[in-house]
Amino acid sequence: MLKFGLLPSPEMKPLIDALLEQDVDVYLHGYLKDKSMPFVDIGWNTSARLNEVGLPSGWTLIYAFFISSEAVAQNQSDPLMGNVSIHEILQNYQPKHLSEAQFKENMQGLIDQAEYLMGFPPSRLVWLQHDMPGSEDIRKLIDQIVN
Incomplete structure (x- = not known):
């Protein structure tokens, strides 16, 4: 669910749609460092799950x-x-x-x-690579959330 009703940019839409399809609460989203590092603030329960199972390469969670x-x-x-x-x-x-x-x-x-x-707890999910995460990167993240 988009908690603050902020519609995603076209570049962020695939990531946010994938999270929403898994019933992940999405708060704020945007970019760190001039669009070089996209982020999505996610619900604490998903954040805790990702901390437990680990994040795929290229992702991190930080204090938001x-x-x-x-x-x-x-x-x-x-x-x-x-x-x-x-x-x-x-x-x-x-x-x-x-x-x-x-x-x-x-x-x-x-x-x-x-x-x-x-x-x-902390909930800012950040993509650390250049550009936006690709479909394979998003799939790996979703796999970690649902498994």
Whole structure:
């Protein structure tokens, strides 16, 4: 299920469709490093399964919460370690790639993502190779999920 209703780009559609066919919850999706590393945020249960059985070559799972990552990159403590307001945290750690208007427009989605990620284990599935994963790479990933 597409949890945030964000439709995939044509390049990411085969991967996301394959995950959705297996009833994998898909949250956010996009690219790290200027479209060179596509990622999909998947449900915690699938993430836990992949951690258990292992990932096929070319894939990794990382911590997806950008606020914590941004804080660590700035040599600050993780702002999620205490009982804090997500809205206040987002005011201090606005994602660099969003304009002010985009930030305000997507605030609730960012809050939803933060609340989800605070409650569940890491879930960002990242393709580490150049370009998009091919059909064989997607098949191997799906095989690991269902076996």
